Amino acid sequence: MIVKINCAIQPIDLLRSIERFWDVSARKIASINCDYDDAKGSPVFTVGGKYTARGWTEWTQGFQFGAEILQFDATGDEACLEAGKKNIVEKMAAHVTHFGVHDHGFNNISTYGNLLRLMNEGKIPENKWERAFYEMALKVSGAVQARRWTALPAGGYIYSFNGPHSLFADTIRSLRALAVSHQLGHLFVGENDVKISLLNRLIQHAKTTAETVVYYGGNRDAYDVRGRTAHEGIFNLNDGRFRCPNSQQGFSPFTAWTRGLAWIMLGTAEQLEFIATIDDTELRPFGGRTAIEGFLLKAAKATCDFYIENSAADGIPYWDTGAPNLYRLGEDYLNRPADPFNDYEPVDSSAAAIGAQGLLRLGHYLKDEKYMQAGLAVIKTLLSEPYLSTDKEHQGLLLHSVYHRPNGWDYVPEGRKIPCGESSMWGDYHIREAVLYVQRLANNEPYLKFFI
Secondary structure, three states: OOOOOOOOOOHHHHHHHHHHHHHHHHHHHHHHHHHOOHHHOOOOEEEOOEEEOOOOOOOOHHHHHHHHHHHHHHHOOHHHHHHHHHHHHHHOHHHHOOOOOOOHHHHHHHHHHHHHHHHHHOOOOOOHHHHHHHHHHHHHHHHHHHHOEEEEOOEEEEOOOOOOOEEEHHHHHOHHHHHHHHHOOOOEEOHHHOEEOHHHHHHHHHHHHHHHOEOOOOOOOOOOOOOOEOOEEEEOOOOOOEEEEEOOOOOOOOOOEHHHHHHHHHHHHHHHHHHOOOOHHHHHHHOOHHHHHHHHHHHHHHHHHHHHHHOOOOOOOEOEOOOOOHHHHOOOHHHOOOOOOOOOOOEOHHHHHHHHHHHHHHHHHHOOHHHHHHHHHHHHHHOOOOOEOOOOOOOOOEOOOOOOOOOOOOOOOOOOOOOOOOOEHHHHHHHHHHHHHHHHHHOOOOOOOOOO
16 A cells, blocks of 8 residues: 555544644635625635636536534534535535536535535524435425436437537546436426436446446456556447546546546445435446445445555655656656646645545445545545635635646746645545534434435
8 A cells, every 4th residue: 555544543532633724724714705706606626825717617616605504514604605605505406407507516516515414404494495405406406417317228328518429537526516406306207207217327328338438357448456546438329338437637547646536435435324324226227236335335345445555655645646757756656646746747635625535435434444534535635725714815725736737727926836735626626525524423413415
């Protein structure tokens, strides 16, 4: 293993750092609410410490307002709760019916889903019409996401914003939208009133992802390393065959873009938790529990093992495991803590925040200390400098996040040769979510889950 695992560390050992973290988090939320101009579009990442928009798709607004809900969940800050509710009511409706993206789990589970969860847990008061509002949004979101579908001879997938030929690794986290909609008793109704199971589409997409963009060391190609992931899978729409891996945000189709890897780590682990709650009779028409849990567990373990083996000693990965200048860091660069200030290749703290939660959830699911301790090691690193942003003038919470290295979108500070020192809305949200997860474990509070 490359990530140094401290088998003595427990969630309770991180509580002092977690308390400090939420204090810092509150200041960042207040700064964005005070200074950010919504007319620019949703905040995406920071440039010189200030959040800015980046036109591609509107996939980060749910993280912005979801952060306010998580802040309340962790600290009881009523002002954050009320601000989050107001923002969700006024600004999130378009995301519920957005047919053009694969991001419903990001935008809508982070907002409406978190509020419904809090009501179910009794952390916010029961209100019949408020509950109905959250449930309606979540029902619609799941069906809208399921409609974005490419059928294959033996299954199918939710296609990315690139078009029907494209499956993204990211989308496995949007399956949460289908899961919650299904649990609320909803169906996708297609042409001629054909009723389509959201659970079936969830399972089919997860299976297609596990079989095409995750590698298992089976000699699929010359670069088939167990646990490596491709960002994108390309399909022939004429016959439904998988044609090749591809990458939009990584270095190449044959190297692992680590945020894509992290999405699959977390997505498969949390779907294992969800499927465990579904009755065997519901799963039987779609392959049965053994088969479904089998491909999810295979993908989860392979990707989590790959992360452990290909991250630096402190648990932080570089942005792509095959980035062309990693060799300049020296042969032993993974045996040292990651260096976000190096001159050659950036780290990606957002991949660490997402991946850490995947490690923790898989460890909890399997009762396997290897994954649990690896996840805690990553969180411990992220809770301190140089990753925690304590500069009061910087609006970001988690430093050294990378968005789109190939497109050159990430800010390179003056005097530096590579991007560093900046934050992203998804990185800030997911470190909050991961820290809340650990906090609940430490305090023996209800287990943090997206499903009902």
